[in-house]
Amino acid sequence: MEYNITRKERDCIVALHENSGFPIRLFNIADILKIKAPTAFELIKRLESKNIISKTNGVISLTPYGNSIYSEIIMAHRTLELILTKSGVNSDMACEQIEKIDYLMDDASVQKLFKSLGQPQTCPHGKPVKLS
Amino acid sequence: MEYNITRKERDCIVALHENSGFPIRLFNIADILKIKAPTAFELIKRLESKNIISKTNGVISLTPYGNSIYSEIIMAHRTLELILTKSGVNSDMACEQIEKIDYLMDDASVQKLFKSLGQPQTCPHGKPVKLS
DNA sequence: AAATATTTTAGTATTATACTAATATTATGG
DNA sequence: CCATAATATTAGTATAATACTAAAATATTT
Incomplete structure (x- = not known):
């Protein structure tokens, strides 16, 4: 996009x-x-x-x-959030961190990260990673 | 810092x-x-x-x-580069991507990511991840 | 010293952000 | 239906980061 x-x-x-x-x-x-x-x-x-x-x-x-931009942002956000929290970063910290960068990520890269995480359904807050 | x-x-x-x-x-x-x-x-x-x-x-x-800022940037850069390339992102792609965000990362988060990767010595290009 | 290289100043422009103060518009209650 | 209140818009100003051209000032090097 x-x-x-x-x-x-x-x-x-x-x-x-x-x-x-x-x-x-x-x-x-x-x-x-x-x-x-x-x-x-x-x-x-x-x-x-x-x-x-x-x-x-x-x-x-x-x-x-x-809406399509929102989906990309939120997918990047939650994917990165998963990666950070998995490494032990507090989830509020992670969220704050990632707000600064989620809208800058290339979607193709995020898709690959997402796949390598095993296509998780939800982020650390229980919200869906992939929309639409 | x-x-x-x-x-x-x-x-x-x-x-x-x-x-x-x-x-x-x-x-x-x-x-x-x-x-x-x-x-x-x-x-x-x-x-x-x-x-x-x-x-x-x-x-x-x-x-x-x-110099200390440079170290943080480059550590963030190579740590993220490892994460992206591990997921199958082409390393030039990853590099280009990460230049946009490495200087925005919080060092504490990067340190945790680095540890969870097993404290790797080198990035995909063979350069040291951790300086100084 | 003249010519060349490098830096600095001056002036202008754009984009994003943000504000105050004032005006216009729209909605709502009486 | 009109006055008041709520919302939106315009006008004007400001700052930070980015970027340029043209010109002037400094250095450096023949």
Whole structure:
């Protein structure tokens, strides 16, 4: 898929997916990411222009492309999380660590790591590794 | 040690160490990193102000602090490289991948990964994993 | 000293991030 | 339906990292 995003964009994508239970608006993003509305506005504008999110009546959601990026991020995240925790890294530590890099990983490499781990179903928190 | 550097700063640090056989000057850095002299000048100024490099008669070298950062980067790099190549990722691919993240890794996590790999002496290219 | 090499300054640009203050828009309660 | 409150947007500013060109300053070397 080959996407190119920044850390804040990554956090926004993840926040959108993880809060998909209710309608997310600009001010929710601002709250979750702890940024002011105009900063969120800019971020959202950028993600819209990249076709990663879309807005309908102020409600923001991931596009199919955005969703596919989320899947790659989360797969990388949980795969790496497994590797780190297996080595004895505390799982909160691991999570914090990996947030910095999961969106930078190449999917092909992550797939290979995943296979070499025996295609595990869940991450250390019990969440599914592979989505969709 | 807890350092905070950017990708270009990382590349500069690595270039300095890997070319330590001869005196490296600003124009060498510019050549190696494929940037123009004024851009290199800025980069070098930043690294000097962070106490990572120092200049003597135009010859640039890593400070002890800079060297310790290099060691952490390279340990992270080779440890991750081993993990990826073990999973079947081509070693050039792995290297390219890991350059993007090695300088972002927390050293404590890397140490644990390294131990869980059995404290290997060398990376896939035969270079030492652990320096100093 | 002249020519060449190298460094530095000055000025500009872009992208991502972030803020305040003000304005506009939309929704809601009365 | 209108006033208030809630949300979103615009305008303006700022910083850090990256990068460039053109010009000036320094060194170095014939």
